[in-house]
Amino acid sequence: EVKRSGRNGWQFFTPTMQIVSEKRHQLSNKLAAAIINNEFTVYYQPIIDLNTNRISKCEALVRWVRNGKQIATDEFIALAEETGRINEIDRFVLATATDFVANLTERFNYPLELSVNVSPRIFSCKDDSLNKWLELITNASRKINVTVEMTERLLIEESERIMWVLTKLKAIGVTIAIDDFGTGYSSLSYLTKFPIDIIKIDQSFIRQLGQQTIPESLTEAMIGLCHKLSLDVVAEGIETPEQLSMLKLWQCDFGQGYYFDRPLDAEVFSERIRTQSEAKFSHNK
Ligand code: C2E
Ligand code: MG
Ligand code: MG
Ligand code: MG
Secondary structure, three states: OHHHHHHHOOOOOOHHHHHHHHHHHHHHHHHHHHHHOOOEEEEEEEEEEOOOOEEEEEEEEEEEEEOOEEEOHHHHHHHHHHHOOHHHHHHHHHHHHHHHHHHHHHHHOOOOEEEEEOOHHHHOOOHHHHHHHHHHHHHHHHHOOEEEEEEHHHHHOOHHHHHHHHHHHHHHOOEEEEEEEOOOOOOOOHHHHOOOOEEEEOHHHHOOOOOOHHHHHHHHHHHHHHHHOOOEEEEOOOOOHHHHHHHHHOOOOEEOOOOOOOOEOHHHHHHHHHHHHHHHHHHHO
C-alpha cells in the first residue's frame, strides 16, 4: 500500500486513509444499488410499557444484508447521510413498517404503535423530499399511531423550519421523541421550546446503572426533569434486571433493550405480538 501510494502520488492521504476512503467509496456505490435491489429490510424492537410490562410500541430499525453479510447500521447510516441517500431509506422504512404494524394490529387485535427514526437531513433538504416524507407520515398516522424519533442536535440548528415541521407533525397527530437524549451538545431550553412528547435516554447512561453513582444520579434527575415537564421517558439499552429495577424505582415510563428483546425480524416479532395478544386475552377473562 505504501508503494502504491507513492506511485500514485497521493499527498494528503496516508495509506490507511486511502483504504478507508476507497472502502467508503465502494460502499457508497453499493448503497445506491441496494435501494434498487431491495437489499434493505426492517427489524422491529419492542418498547415495553414499564407500568404494565406489555409491548406498547416497536422501533423500526433498518438492516442491510449484502451477499449474506449484515453491514453495521451505524456505519451505513452515516454514509447515507453524507450522500443524501438517507431520505430514500427513511421513506422505505416508514412505508414498510406502517404496513406491517397496521397489519399486525388488525390481525391480533393488539394496539401496537410504531416509532421510526428520521434523519436530521430531511429538515435541510429540498421541499420536494420533505413533502414526500410528510405525505407518507400523514398516510401512516391515518392508520396507526406514529412516533418520530430525532436527535437533539437537530434542535439547535435551523429552528424555524424545524418548528414548522414539528408543528405540522403535531397537527397530524404524530408523537415526537428525542433520541439519544443526553449525548448531544445542547441546552435544555429546547425541551420547552419545541412540541416534544417523549425523551429517550441514551444507552450510554443506562449501561452504567448499578456500576457508577454519577450516571445513576443523572438518569434519576433526567427522569424527574422530564416528568416535571410532562414528558414521557423511554430508557434505551436495558440489558440487566438491576438496570430495570432502578429505572422502575425512578418511575421511568418505557423501556427498550436486549433484556426484553433484541431487534427482531418481521416473522419473529409477529410471533411475539401473537403471544402478547393471547396473554392479554386470558388476563381479561
Ligand atoms: P437508535 O435509534 O438509538 O436505535 C437504538 C440502537 O440501539 C439500535 O442499533 C439497537 O439495535 C440498539 N440497541 C437496542 N437495545 C440495545 C441494548 O440493550 N444494548 C445495546 N448494546 N444496543 C441496543 P442499530 O439498529 O444498529 O441502529 C443504530 C442507529 O442507526 C440507530 O440508533 C439510529 O440512529 C440509526 N438508524 C437505524 N435505523 C434507521 C432508519 O431507518 N433511519 C434512520 N435515519 N436512522 C436509523
Ligand atoms: Mg431511535
Ligand atoms: Mg437511541
Ligand atoms: Mg443511537
